Amino acid sequence: MIQAPSSLAVADEAADFLRWLESEPADEVVDDLQALRARLGELLRNKGQKDEALRCCLKGGAVRGLDISARIRAQLQQSSLPLPSALHRASTGISTALAEMAQWLESLQPGSAPDSCASRRLALALCSEAFVVAAMSADTAPPGLWKLANGMVVELEGDASYFTMAALAAASPESLTARQLAWIADFLRNGLPELKLQSEGESLVGGWWIEPGADAAPVSVARRGAPAGGDVRHFSLVPLARVLGEHVEHLEAVIAAAENTGDVPEVELLDADEDDLPPGLTPVELLSLLRTLRERWVSSPLRMQARRPQHYAIQVCLGLRGLWELGRGRGEDGRVLEWQVLNESPGGYAIMCVTETGANASRPAEIVAGIVLGVRRQAGGAWAVCVVRWVRSEASGRIELGLQVLAPSYHAVQVAFRGATLKGVVPALALPAMEPMRRHAAFLAPAGTYASRRFVFVREGARVYVAQGRALGLDMQTASIELFRYEIDPYPI
Known part of the structure; x- marks a missing residue:
């Protein structure tokens, strides 16, 4: 746990900032976030501050920022997409603030080697948390976040925060729910097997590569080979996949035993038998997630069919229950919405909806990766049944879905x-x-x-x-x- 620094002989602005950190957080997370960003901005505008004082304040600000992020993450797990405008602003704000603090920490002149290493690890922890919040919001990472993280990690032997960030990116976070992403982040932070960056990686099984100077997430060698002659680092997530395999085998045995005795496998079952796994998911949901992660960390999924850009209206019915009721002859009022197709292929679509975000605006049903919906070109046509493969919401009130067609009718x-x-x-x-x-x-x-x-x-x-x-x-x-x-x-x- 990062401890806030004690009072030091620093400039008045820094001392004021440290006193504010000692005060109780605001009741509303948005107010606390606004105060943190305003005070940090005022502090850093003063060019007369010493690096030591700034580093001390940034370490304390990191504690408050991570606390704010935890509160926002809790709200994201309870919210559906598209996010309410206030929560979308808060999640974007905390991701940006954490990334800015990491950039400021890295830009300060280093002190002793141990202090420099500790500051860099703290900066990477801030980068990792910024990425988690952005992923849980179905948003993109703040600009420059990966360039900063990729550049710092090559200076360290190995960093758990960076590999948490890399493993989460390799898991295709846009295809997972906020609850699943929060669980993965907690699981990864409980301890990782030894993962290292290597200069050569052609022989790595399940290999990934990064460019230290590029603002890009790790790339699977299954999707694209590393550029020849460039400054590239390689790593493999196979050791992490092996750990998941052990959990999958044990969880399968736990669920089978529960079914044989007639018990319903609930979350309490995991608390008793899987002490090293975070709570929050039912055993059945967790088993499916672990299998998916194991596959993606070894080999990233590939798109088999090219998608063609399109732009036309399409009717959408959200949810298995909504389609089931339509199939039983229920009325379409309130169940059928109009979206826009962005691109399509023989096996799927990318569609977009822009909703109003006012206080009295009606909101669509809960939208998360993994739900079912129906699409059709016009009224009276057959409903094609699709599963939502990924969700993106880069602006408040706007949501994009990637769909895989499961059947042309039902x-x-x-x-x-x-x-x-x-x-x-x-x-x-x-x-x-x-x-x-x-x-x-x-x-x-x-x-x-x-x-x-x-x-x-x-x-x-x-x-x-x-x-x-x-x-x-x-x-x-x-x-x-x-x-x-x-x-x-x-x-x-």
Whole structure:
């Protein structure tokens, strides 16, 4: 834990700043953030300050800044996208303030070697936190943040804050929810296996590379090779993926044991059996996240189909429940919105919505990576079912989504698994086979529905159709939904 410096013989401005740090934080996080940025700006405008005094104040300011960031992160976990304008300004403000303090710390003339190393590690911790908050806000990193971090880390043997930042960037944060990103950051800060930068990295398995002078996140060698002859550093996240593999195996055993005894695997189960994992996610959600991270840290996912720029209106229905109700004949009022297509490919879209941000403006349903939505070109057409792959919100009230098409149409059904702890039927979407991605029909249901090989489903229409299905495997699982292929069971029990 970074401790605020004690009172020192420094200039009056610095002494005033240190006294303010000793005061209680403001009740409203926005007020505390504004006061920190105003006082830091006033302090740094005075060119007569000594480097020692400035460094002392910046270390104290870092403590307050990290506390403010923790409070904003807690709000981000409880908010949906697009963020309310006040929270968007606060998250952007704290990311910028942390990055500025890191830049100021690095720019000061270094003292002794230990002091210089400590200041650089503190600056990297500020960079890492700035990136976490920006990612949780579905925003881009502050300009110059990666250039600063890449330049500092090459001067150190290894830095946990930098590799936390790099691993989070390698995980494709735009495809994860704020809760998941907060969990990953906490997990990484609990301790990392030894990770090192190397001058040569062609033989590294699951390799990544950075350019110290570039304002860019680490790049996977699977996506693009490092430039020849440049100043490049390499590293591998395979040691971190191996740690995740151990947790995956143990968590699979914990969940299987709970299901065999008829228990519902809740968060308390993890607190008892996974003491070295942060709380906050259910075991089922956590297992899916760990598997995803393990894959991405070894090999970054590649886009298989090019997307073509487009600009036309498209109708959107948000959420599995909304599509299910439309499929059962419910009215479209309040469920169908109009968005804009930015680009498209045979397998997906990028779409954008701009919402009003006034106090009385209506807000769309909760939007996070991993939810389901329907799209269609015009009223009366079939709804294509899509999953949200990534979310970006670089301006208040504006949100962009990357979509993967799961099926060109669907039917509303209800499913009930044998052996499920929670009895009763669950709303689901029946999806047709879609070659070559999926050779069997599938069901799209809320996360946690899949419980055994056999299940019963009901489809209503002119006639009620009841059948028993046999699940063929779970193809997709997010924090919100899961997709599993099935076939009609020829030997119902």
